[in-house]
Amino acid sequence: MxxxxxxxxxxxxxxxxxxxxxxxxxxxxxxxxxxxxxxxxxxxxxxxxxxxxxxxxxxxxxxxxxxxxxxxxxxxxxxxxxxxxxxxxxxxxxxxxxNRIVLIAPAGSKQALRIARNFPLLRALGDGKLAMADTEAVPAGKYGKAALTALGVWTAVAPHVARADNVRAALLLVDRGAAPFGIVYATDAKAAPGVRVVDVFPANSHPPIxxxxxxxxxxxxxxxxxxxxxxxxxxxxxxxxxxxxxxx
CATH class of the missing domain: 3.40.190.10 (Periplasmic binding protein-like II)
Structure with missing residues (x-):
């Protein structure tokens, strides 16, 4: 005991x-x-x-x-x-x-675009896809959709969106060259040497992040x-x- x-x-x-x-x-x-x-x-x-x-x-x-x-x-x-x-x-x-959302392209791409109302994103995509996180559920995708809608280009590019499960999956599509453009957070682009920022979306084109x-x-x-x-x-x-x- x-x-x-x-x-x-x-x-x-x-x-x-x-x-x-x-x-x-x-x-x-x-x-x-x-x-x-x-x-x-x-x-x-x-x-x-x-x-x-x-x-x-x-x-x-x-x-x-x-x-x-x-x-x-x-x-x-x-x-x-x-x-x-x-x-x-x-x-x-x-x-x-x-955070901010940005338009990205593969690091080796020479494409140049300035984000503005009715900017020619669809023409720049050509036969390619725009990589985005799920535009109905994932925050990065919803912010991106809101921005493209405010800028008057969402209806045209919506059929050409490659929807990913999350923002890092969208980033990977561009990083690997599977998509010529993508919309991700500025911090995501900073973390991926395989992509470059084409332009930054105006803060007033989407809800605060x-x-x-x-x-x-x-x-x-x-x-x-x-x-x-x-x-x-x-x-x-x-x-x-x-x-x-x-x-x-």
């Missing part, structure tokens, strides 16, 4: 290893969020596990019960969606990053809240700025 008590006391005194937080983050955050996770781990914390996908996919997974601790969306709409279902802690929601973050209501991981606060801190935001994001 005394031996058993000794063992139990020893077990109670043993260190408890924290489970790493699970972060659901928009695909466009791959490099920056991984850098932030590395910086957090360098402070002696457990490195978060990060799942990247289109914001729509992540929101649906959260609604289906996926065990995420933090959600970072590439637009307010998908964060609103999980909020309306009571799946986040409203007090933890912050919109902390901004903001990235909200929030804690998932069902999360029981104390490390997750620490990481969320780190991302919102001055040093955390500085990491995203290095990768081309704006902050707010």
């Amino acid at each position: 005394k031996t058993l008590l000794t063992i139990l006391l020893a077990l109670l005194g043993a260190p408890v290893f924290a489970k790493p937080p699970l972060i659901f983050a928009a695909a466009s955050l791959q490099e920056s969020m991984n850098a932030a996770a590395d910086a957090w781990a360098a402070k002696g914390h457990e490195r978060p596990v990060i799942s990247f996908a289109g914001s729509s996919t992540l929101a649906r997974q959260i609604a289906a019960g996926a065990p995420a601790d933090i959600f970072v969306s590439a637009d307010e709409e998908w964060m609103d969606d999980v909020a309306k279902k009571g799946l986040i802690r409203p007090a933890t929601r912050r919109s902390f990053l901004t 903001t990235y909200p973050i929030a804690a998932i209501a069902a999360s029981q991981n104390p490390e997750a809240e620490g990481f969320r606060r780190f991302l919102l801190s001055q040093s955390g935001r500085a990491i995203f700025v290095r990768y081309g994001f704006g902050t707010r």
Whole structure:
């Protein structure tokens, strides 16, 4: 009995290893969020596990019960969606990053276009496709569709769009030369040496691009809240700025 008590006391005194937080983050955050996770781990914390996908996919997974601790969306709409279902802690929601959308081409392309009302995008495409994230669900695709609509060219180019599951998949189509043009975030273009920015879409041609973050209501991981606060801190935001994001 005394031996058993000794063992139990020893077990109670043993260190408890924290489970790493699970972060659901928009695909466009791959490099920056991984850098932030590395910086957090360098402070002696457990490195978060990060799942990247289109914001729509992540929101649906959260609604289906996926065990995420933090959600970072590439637009307010998908964060609103999980909020309306009571799946986040409203007090933890912050919109902390901004971005731009750009028209890209393969790095070796000589195509030149100036984005303006009724600009000749269809003619420039020729027999090729315009690579975009899903224009009905994925934020980057929705922003791109809104911009092309405002500029008067969406109806003409819509049949020529190659729709991808997320913005990084659209980027890859252009990077590999499978599409002569694509619409992605400025930060995506910066991360891919195989593409170049043809032009930047006017900010007033689409809704503001903001990235909200929030804690998932069902999360029981104390490390997750620490990481969320780190991302919102001055040093955390500085990491995203290095990768081309704006902050707010």
